[in-house]
Amino acid sequence: MNFLRRLFQGSGPAKVDIEKRFRLQNPVGQGTMSKVWKATDTKTGQTVALKILDKEKTKRLEQRFVGLNRPREGVIAISLHHPHVVQTYDHGITTKDEQFLVMEFIEGVGLSSLVDLQGERMTANCLRWCIQLGEALDYVHSQQWIHRDLCPRNIIITMSNQLKLIDFGLMVPNTPPFRKPGNRTGTAMYMAPELVRRLPTDQRIDVFSYAVTCYQMFTKQFPWPAADTMEAVMQHVNMPPKEILLLKPDMNPQVAKAIMRGLEKEPADRWQSVKEMVEALRAAAVVRK
Numbered sequence: 001m002n003f004l005r006r007l008f009q010g011s012g013p014a015k016v017d018i019e020k021r022f023r024l025q026n027p028v029g030q031g032t033m034s035k036v037w038k039a040t041d042t043k044t045g046q047t048v049a050l051k052i053l054d055k056e057k058t059k060r061l062e063q064r065f066v067g068l069n070r071p072r073e074g075v076i077a078i079s080l081h082h083p084h085v086v087q088t089y090d091h092g093i094t095t096k097d098e099q100f101l102v103m104e105f106i107e108g109v110g111l112s113s114l115v116d117l118q119g120e121r122m123t124a125n126c127l128r129w130c131i132q133l134g135e136a137l138d139y140v141h142s143q144q145w146i147h148r149d150l151c152p153r154n155i156i157i158t159m160s161n162q163l164k165l166i167d168f169g170l171m172v173p174n175t176p177p178f179r180k181p182g183n184r185t186g187t188a189m190y191m192a193p194e195l196v197r198r199l200p201t202d203q204r205i206d207v208f209s210y211a212v213t214c215y216q217m218f219t220k221q222f223p224w225p226a227a228d229t230m231e232a233v234m235q236h237v238n239m240p241p242k243e244i245l246l247l248k249p250d251m252n253p254q255v256a257k258a259i260m261r262g263l264e265k266e267p268a269d270r271w272q273s274v275k276e277m278v279e280a281l282r283a284a285a286v287v288r289k
C-alpha cells in the first residue's frame, strides 16, 4: 500500500513519521520559522537537534522565490561542512508535510545572550569569535551562497568556546536571479543599505551584517539607534554609523578600523569580501600578541 502511495506521489523520498523515528527529549529553541528539539534519532542512536519548520511560514517564504528554484533549507544545510558551521546529518519531509532537519546537537549558549551580558567570557574571546564567524561566512561564500540573515541570533557558542553558525533559512544561491533587487528578507538592524533600498545585492550584504555583528560583540550596541520598523531602518541609510572607538576607546584600533569599513554605506567602499575583513582582523590579532 505504501509502495503504491509513493508511486503515485512521485519519486520523492518517503515521508518520515517524527514520533516513530525520534524520541523527543525537550524543546531547545523556538525560532520565528521553526521549533527545535533535542532528540534521539532511533535510526542512528545519536542525540541530535531536530528542527521542524512551520509549514505555513515556510510556504509564505517560498512564495517570495517562486520560479527561482531556491533549494530547501535542508538541501543547503547538508551540503555545508565546516568546523564553525553546524553539521546537518539528514533532512526530509514529515508525514504532516513539514520540512525537517537533523543536526549535530550543540551544547552551548546563543551569542545574543553573550552580547547582552558583555561578561569576561566575551571580552576574552571577542576577537577570536569574530575571526571564527568570518571563517564560517567566507566558507559559505566560497560555496556560492549568500547567507542574508547573519546576526547573533543565528550563532551558538559551544561550552569549549567554539563558534557555530546555525541557521540557513534565508540563504540563497549567489546567482543573478537571486541578486536582483526587490526581495527584502533578513533582520532589519543587520540589513545592508542596498538591501533596504531594494537595489541589486551580492555577497557584500553579508559583509555588512557581519560587521554589525562584530560591532555588537565589542560594544553590545548597534552602530545606529535601534529600530524595529523598516521605516526607521530606512533613516539609517543616510546617517553615518557611530564610530566604535567612541564606545570602546581602549579597543585595538586596527580591529575598530576593520569593523567600521564593513559598515560602509556604499558596497564599493566596504570590504569587497569577508575574506579581506577576516584577514584584517587576523593581522590585528597577531600585532596585539
Ligand SMILES: Nc1ncnc2c1ncn2[C@@H]1O[C@H](COP(=O)(O)OP(=O)(O)OP(=O)(O)O)[C@@H](O)[C@H]1O
Binding pocket: 028, 029, 030, 031, 032, 033, 034, 035, 036, 049, 051, 086, 103, 104, 105, 106, 107, 110, 153, 154, 166, 167, 168, 169
Ligand atoms: N544544532 C542545534 N543545537 C542546539 N540548539 C539549536 C540548534 N539549532 C538551533 N538550535 C536552537 O533553536 C533556536 C532556533 O533555531 P534556528 O535559528 O535555526 O530557527 P529559525 O526558526 O530559523 O530561527 P530564526 O528565523 O528566528 O532565526 C536557536 O536559537 C537555538 O537556540
